[in-house]
Each structure stands twice: as structure tokens, then as C-alpha cells.
Amino acid sequence: MSDTQTFLDTLKARSPHYQAEPTWIAARRQAGAARFEALGFPTRRDEEWKYTDVRSIAQGNFALADNAEFSQASAAALTLPIDAYRLTFVDGVFSSALSDVDSLPSSVQVLPLSKALAENHEAVGGPLGRLTGVGFSPFAALNTAFMEEGAVVRIAPGTVVEKPILLQFLSRAGQPVMCHPRVLVEAGSRSEATLIEHYTGESEATNFTNVVGELMLDRGAILAHYKLQEAPLGDMHVASIHVEQGRDTRYTSYNLSLGGALVRNDLISDLNGQGAETNFLGLFFGQGRQHVDNHTKVNHNAPLTFSNENYKGILDDRAHGVFNGKVYVKRDSQKIEGFQSNQNLLLSDRAHIDAKPELEIYADDVKCSHGTTTGQLDEEAVYALRTRGIDEATARGLLTLAFAGEVLDKVSLDAIAERVELAVAGKLPERFNLAGLVEAAAALND
Amino acid sequence: MLQVNDLHVSVEGNEILKGLTLTINAGEVHAIMGPNGAGKSTLSAVIAGKDGYEVTQGTITFEGKDVLEMEIEERAQAGLLLGFQYPVEIPGVKNIYLLKSALNAQRVARGEGEMPAPEFMKLVKEKLGYMKMDASFLQRAVNEGFSGGEKKRNEILQMLVLQPKLAMLDEIDSGLDIDAMKVVADGVNSLRAEDRAILLVTHYQRLLDYIVPDQVHVLVDGRIVKTGDAELAKQLEANGYEGIEESVA
Known part of the structure; x- marks a missing residue:
């Protein structure tokens, strides 16, 4: 059957x-x-x-x-x-x-x-x-x-x-x-x-x-x-x-x-419609043998439309990630802007990413860009944090979170940001109490 | 406080330190000077625990403990702190976060509780003032986009907040103009205390006009070839390292 x-x-x-x-x-x-x-x-x-x-x-x-x-x-x-x-x-x-x-x-x-x-x-x-x-x-x-x-x-x-x-x-x-x-x-x-x-x-x-x-x-x-x-x-x-x-x-x-x-x-x-704007923010995290595939497509069907895409992938163990992002500009959709970025962080040698950004443009007066990068944690930064007394797991967690930051910082719902932080970086000391600290610092300036 | 005994260190099979012995007591300021390639930075890197350095012989003890058996972070928690010649940029990690988590890691390791936020901010504010740094530094990612001088000041700021027992400063004067050097030197001098020691690694005597050491060691080809007081640094300035090398030979 x-x-x-x-x-x-x-x-x-x-x-x-x-x-x-x-x-x-x-x-x-x-x-x-x-x-x-x-x-x-x-x-x-x-x-x-x-x-x-x-x-x-x-x-x-x-x-x-x-x-x-x-x-x-x-x-x-x-x-x-x-x-x-x-x-x-x-x-x-x-x-x-x-x-x-x-x-x-x-x-x-x-x-x-x-x-x-x-x-x-x-x-x-x-x-x-x-x-x-x-x-x-x-x-x-x-x-x-x-x-x-x-x-x-x-x-x-x-x-x-x-x-x-x-x-x-x-x-x-x-x-x-x-x-x-x-x-x-x-x-x-x-x-x-x-x-x-x-x-x-x-x-x-x-x-x-x-x-x-x-x-x-x-x-x-x-x-x-x-x-x-x-x-x-x-x-x-x-x-x-x-x-x-x-x-x-x-x-x-x-x-x-x-x-x-x-x-x-x-x-x-x-x-x-003209003036339409779309923002795609993505963060995918895989560990173990997870397989995470993200396909995105923006269709600029009208002139004066805007798209902004930023996808970050973090893959550990033997996880496999896929990013396929397409920006399509319809014939004569002029004055459009389409930006796309995909960055991936591999935390293990056996993690794997297939990344494919695509642009398909049938208009001449457009601003479009795309790019994808894949890298690992900066070991110099891990060392620098450890020399300040921060244990290795926390140092790696902090740097992983920093990588995700561009996307995560835009998440304005704390309850969601905290879930994501815990999943990708483990339990880090008091990141979400920083705002209070900064207010305390501002008060001291007065 | 710190005892380095007959230390031999190789990097990728090349012996850099060839039997270095050094004792630093609480309350003292030591300067290690020497020509490029003598092994100055290797010494502080090995004490801090950087990868890629193989200790083939000798010992390092800090307050009686075997430093070479300690993890990098344990060394820092015990009060051994290295100020980098080239501080690394850490995008996405704010200075305030680094300072807070580093200080609390140290306090927790010592069995003290975390410092309450208002007390912490008061401390940081005071130290920022000392380093003539604006509070906006706290919100910036560690060293990201900082000028050379800002990076060095940031290293000293970390020292002032973390209050190490032994502060090792690797070429802290490199890349600084005279005004920045004064600020950095003031910061370092404020660290001087009965129960604390400072190890300066420097190529130039200039820094030692501002931070006057108790002892100056001349490191040539992996060994300390001469030890003296602050006057020795002035002689080096006048005669260069060649004179020393010749007198040793």
C-alpha cells in the first residue's frame, strides 16, 4: 500500500x-x-x-x-x-x-x-x-x-x-x-x-x-x-x-x-498594493537530529513595495537546517526595495545547513540585496569572556544569544523572547533584568 | 602571591619561555620589559590560561594553588585578571552585562551572594567616572566599534569593577596618546593596594613614568636576564635592550 x-x-x-x-x-x-x-x-x-x-x-x-x-x-x-x-x-x-x-x-x-x-x-x-x-x-x-x-x-x-x-x-x-x-x-x-x-x-x-x-x-x-x-x-x-x-x-x-x-x-x-511593507524575521534552532526547513517568498507585485528579511539559524549536534528565501519582483514593479539576509551559526562539526537565497527581478529601478553566511562561535570571544570569570557554558550561551540578538531584540513580547533565550542559550543570569539596571544607571546620572 | 618557577613554554613546538622564574608579592607592582619576541605576552597568556601554549616544565602557583590545573574562569574567579593588548570585540554582548555577570560569577565562586543591583550600579558609575567614560558605554556591545584608546580604558574599567588580586596588563599602553595614557595610568594606580599586585608587560619605558614599578624585570629570549628597580627602566630607555643583552652575554 x-x-x-x-x-x-x-x-x-x-x-x-x-x-x-x-x-x-x-x-x-x-x-x-x-x-x-x-x-x-x-x-x-x-x-x-x-x-x-x-x-x-x-x-x-x-x-x-x-x-x-x-x-x-x-x-x-x-x-x-x-x-x-x-x-x-x-x-x-x-x-x-x-x-x-x-x-x-x-x-x-x-x-x-x-x-x-x-x-x-x-x-x-x-x-x-x-x-x-x-x-x-x-x-x-x-x-x-x-x-x-x-x-x-x-x-x-x-x-x-x-x-x-x-x-x-x-x-x-x-x-x-x-x-x-x-x-x-x-x-x-x-x-x-x-x-x-x-x-x-x-x-x-x-x-x-x-x-x-x-x-x-x-x-x-x-x-x-x-x-x-x-x-x-x-x-x-x-x-x-x-x-x-x-x-x-x-x-x-x-x-x-x-x-x-x-x-x-x-x-x-x-x-x-503600493506602500505595502513586509518584514520576515526568523530564528531557527536545531539540536539532536532535528531537521528545520524554512522556505520564504516575497512577491513584489506592485511598485513602491518594501521587504526586509532576516533569518538566523543556530544548529547544534547533527541538526540539519534549510533556508530558501526568494524575492520576486514582478515585471515593471519599480521603486521597490527588497533586502534579505540569512546568517547561520553551527555549534557542532556535524550540524549542517543548506542555504539558498534567490532574487528574481523583472524591473530595472529596484534596490535589492541578499546574502548568506555560515560560521561558528568566535573562540577568541569565548576565551575573553572566560578570562573575566564567566564559565564556558555561559560564555557560549551568551555569544549564541548575541548571534540571535538582531532578530530576538525585535521581539517585543518578553514572554516569547525568554522562551527563545532559554532554548538557544540555556539559563543565563538576569538578561531580562538589564532594563531595570539601565534605568537605575540613568537615575544615578540625575 | 604569584610564583613562577623555571617555566618552559612552547608554542607549536617552538620554545618561547626557557626557564622563567618570578615571584610577585602582595602590594607590589612589577614590570616586565623586553624586546619584541622575548616572550612577554606569552607569560601573561599562560598565566591566564590561553589555549595553544604548552607548558613543558616548571610551575605557576597563585596563593599556593597550582594555576596550571585551574580552568580559565577559575583563575579569574580566584583573582587573576588579564588586561589584553588587543581586546576582542564581542558584538551583541553589552558592557553592562559583561561587568555584572563577571562580578557576580566571582562573588558566587567566593561564596558571596550576587551584588544587589543598586549597589552594583553605584560601583560601576563611580568607576566609569574614574576612567572618564560616559554611561552610554554600558549599553554598547563590548569593544564593538571602540577606538584603540576606548578599548584600553574598557579593560581598566573591568579591572576596577572586578578588583582582582593580581592584575596583569599586557601592553596596556600600546596605541594610546598621552592623554589616554594618563587616564589609563590613573586607573591602574588606583588599583594599587596592600593586598593587591600588578604585573605590567610593556615594551616602552614611557608607561613607567606614570605607573612607577617596585621591580623591573628584563626578559630576553625567554628568560629574565636582569631585575632592578624603576631606575633600570630608565637605563633601558637610554641604552636600549642591546646593552643588556651584551652585558648578559
Whole structure:
């Protein structure tokens, strides 16, 4: 039996669940299944998957979870200590017990997909699948075939959402399961919001998450989008995020990838209106035998659009990283600026990175640059710190963190920055108390 | 305090130090002078614990402990501190962080608690003033984009905050104009104390006009060939190292 067939059989067994659904969803589901069947799982012969072997997903046998049971105490230990509007999904199943969106203003909707469909499925049908169609990849097709749950975020024009919107995805230990969440965000014109996707779970989990995100920013909207991926080290994680930006919009992605055995992120921004700006900040950390693949693409489809990308990779042990970043400038999209940088730090001789920056430009009046570097820790600096009494592990941690600094310093949510620091650099003394020190110093100047 | 006995050190198979013996007591300031290539910097690097130096013979003890058995950071925690000739730039690590974590590492190793933040800032502020450094230095990454003079002042600032028992200063005067040298020398002189020793490694006598040593050692070809008081440095200035080498030969 082929790998593809295992998944199709699971889908068939699930079909009684889908009998009452609207015809448009059934049609999409069938299209997704057909596309997935035709494409099969990608292999390393596919250019887009040249460095990433997905057999550990393809050969898996993943069930579908049928409940969202998770103890409050365990969830509390995993959750980000942030005051946020919160939706929680356990192995893809919505948990109302672990969610809290009660205090949302009426101008903002944060709903589980199932509820959004039940309330008004036609309002979902327009945006759903518009950016990430079944043809995007076998995983997008698979997501569409299995689509059941996810999050719908709608922000009315002019609304400034004061608290972050947190979508929390918990992965449980036990029999391997898969989930295919769909995240839809419609940010109205001149709205402002912070969205956090947080993937975490029980350390023994061995599940497969295959998320598709479609984010639409209407004229002048500003969206900060954190994706903190701290999945258990046995989890597989595939994410396809597609952003559509209208005129004068600003989107900033903080793609922080720490967990997972096999991770693949696709992040795409379409800059469709003049004045649109996109910022891709990425930090990926791999250890053990983790495989972390980041594919990004910025499409400058309109003149006077701006992109800025900075991805940092830190790889230890036998971890394997991939960075493939593409900046595309459509014909005659003049006066655009596109900058891309990728720097990688290898902490061990057996860690490995495949880095491929690409520019594809069909306009002549543009400012674009790209560059990638790979290096190791500066041993002279390690020595210098040790001669000041700082132990070697702390010295290496500090320098690793310093490497990540350009990206991490832009993370304005401390709770997230602290998680990342702990993961990449170990426990360092009081870095987050420095701000207080500096204030104390300023007071002394007076 | 520090005893170096018959020290032989090789770098990549070449013997650099060839039987160096030196005793430094608390309260003393020693200067080691010598021509380029004599092994001056090798001595301080070996005491600090830098990789790539093979001790083939001899001992180094500090307050009775075998220095060669100690990790680099343990030496610093015990109070042995090296000021670099070429301080390394450490992008992304702020000066304030370095000072705080270094001081606390030392205090924790000694069984003292970490210094409370207000007390720490008061200390740093006072020392900054001494080195005529602006508080904005604290927010800058260690030595990144610093001028030569700023780097040297930053080394002394670390000494003033960390208060070592033995401060070793490797060519701390190189690359300094006269004003900067005075500031650096004032900083070093403020470290002089009954319970502390200072080891200056220098090529030129000029520094010793500002920091007057108790003993001057002349290092030639891996050995101390002559020891005297501050007057010896003045003779060297007048006659050069060749005179010494000849008198030894």
C-alpha cells in the first residue's frame, strides 16, 4: 500500500463526519483529496523539497483525535504567560475549557473554524482557500482534504486590538495523531493587531501538525504575527502561511522555530498594493537530529513595495537546517526595495545547513540585496569572556544569544523572547533584568 | 602571591619561555620589559590560561594553588585578571552585562551572594567616572566599534569593577596618546593596594613614568636576564635592550 493510500483510507474512514457539511466544503475536500492523490508526498527530486525528506510523515500512520482532553494544570505549564485572547486546540480539536475570548470587543471576532462555519459558512467560503489553494503543495491539498478545525480572526476596519490574539496548539503524547488546522485572518483596513501562533505539547508526543494559514491585510492594516514553534521533539510540523497585503499595509512575521523532529515552514507574502511593507524575521534552532526547513517568498507585485528579511539559524549536534528565501519582483514593479539576509551559526562539526537565497527581478529601478553566511562561535570571544570569570557554558550561551540578538531584540513580547533565550542559550543570569539596571544607571546620572 | 618557577613554554613546538622564574608579592607592582619576541605576552597568556601554549616544565602557583590545573574562569574567579593588548570585540554582548555577570560569577565562586543591583550600579558609575567614560558605554556591545584608546580604558574599567588580586596588563599602553595614557595610568594606580599586585608587560619605558614599578624585570629570549628597580627602566630607555643583552652575554 502506498504512503498516500494510508492517508486516503483514513480520510475515507472519517467521511461519516462530513456528511452534513455544505456542498462547497465537500467539493473542496474532494478537490484536496484528488490533488493529494495525484501529487503524492513530495520527494527530494522535487526542487522545493530537495533538502527535506518527508518519509517520516509519509510512512507514519496517524489517527485523528476525537477529543480535546488536557488537564488544566498541564496546559497552564505550557501556555505563554501573556494576557491574550486565547483559543486552544488539542491535537487539532478545539477546547473551549482552555480558551478565553469573552472580553473581545465587538469589532473583533476570534472563533474556532467549526463555530464560524456553523454561524455563517458562506462568510468563510470566500476567503478560505483563496490564497493557499490545493495546488500549492501536497500538504496544502492534504490540509484541505482533512479540514475540520482551525481559527477565524476578523478585525473590523479601524480597530486596534489591544491584547494579542493567541492561538495555542497543544500536542499530546500517546498514539500518533495528525491535525490539519486552517487559520484565516481578515484584518480590516487601518486595523492593528498582534497574532501569536504557539505550538507546544507534551514532550513524549509524536504527532503530525499540518497547518495552513491565510492572512489578508486590507488597506493600511498592520499585523504582527508571531509563530512560536516549540513542538515536542518527536513531532512533525508543516506550516504553509500565505499573506496578502493591500496598499500601505505592514506585516511583520516573527518565525521562531525551536521544536519538532521535522519542520517545514513556507511563508509567502504577496505585496499587491503600493506602500505595502513586509518584514520576515526568523530564528531557527536545531539540536539532536532535528531537521528545520524554512522556505520564504516575497512577491513584489506592485511598485513602491518594501521587504526586509532576516533569518538566523543556530544548529547544534547533527541538526540539519534549510533556508530558501526568494524575492520576486514582478515585471515593471519599480521603486521597490527588497533586502534579505540569512546568517547561520553551527555549534557542532556535524550540524549542517543548506542555504539558498534567490532574487528574481523583472524591473530595472529596484534596490535589492541578499546574502548568506555560515560560521561558528568566535573562540577568541569565548576565551575573553572566560578570562573575566564567566564559565564556558555561559560564555557560549551568551555569544549564541548575541548571534540571535538582531532578530530576538525585535521581539517585543518578553514572554516569547525568554522562551527563545532559554532554548538557544540555556539559563543565563538576569538578561531580562538589564532594563531595570539601565534605568537605575540613568537615575544615578540625575 | 604569584610564583613562577623555571617555566618552559612552547608554542607549536617552538620554545618561547626557557626557564622563567618570578615571584610577585602582595602590594607590589612589577614590570616586565623586553624586546619584541622575548616572550612577554606569552607569560601573561599562560598565566591566564590561553589555549595553544604548552607548558613543558616548571610551575605557576597563585596563593599556593597550582594555576596550571585551574580552568580559565577559575583563575579569574580566584583573582587573576588579564588586561589584553588587543581586546576582542564581542558584538551583541553589552558592557553592562559583561561587568555584572563577571562580578557576580566571582562573588558566587567566593561564596558571596550576587551584588544587589543598586549597589552594583553605584560601583560601576563611580568607576566609569574614574576612567572618564560616559554611561552610554554600558549599553554598547563590548569593544564593538571602540577606538584603540576606548578599548584600553574598557579593560581598566573591568579591572576596577572586578578588583582582582593580581592584575596583569599586557601592553596596556600600546596605541594610546598621552592623554589616554594618563587616564589609563590613573586607573591602574588606583588599583594599587596592600593586598593587591600588578604585573605590567610593556615594551616602552614611557608607561613607567606614570605607573612607577617596585621591580623591573628584563626578559630576553625567554628568560629574565636582569631585575632592578624603576631606575633600570630608565637605563633601558637610554641604552636600549642591546646593552643588556651584551652585558648578559
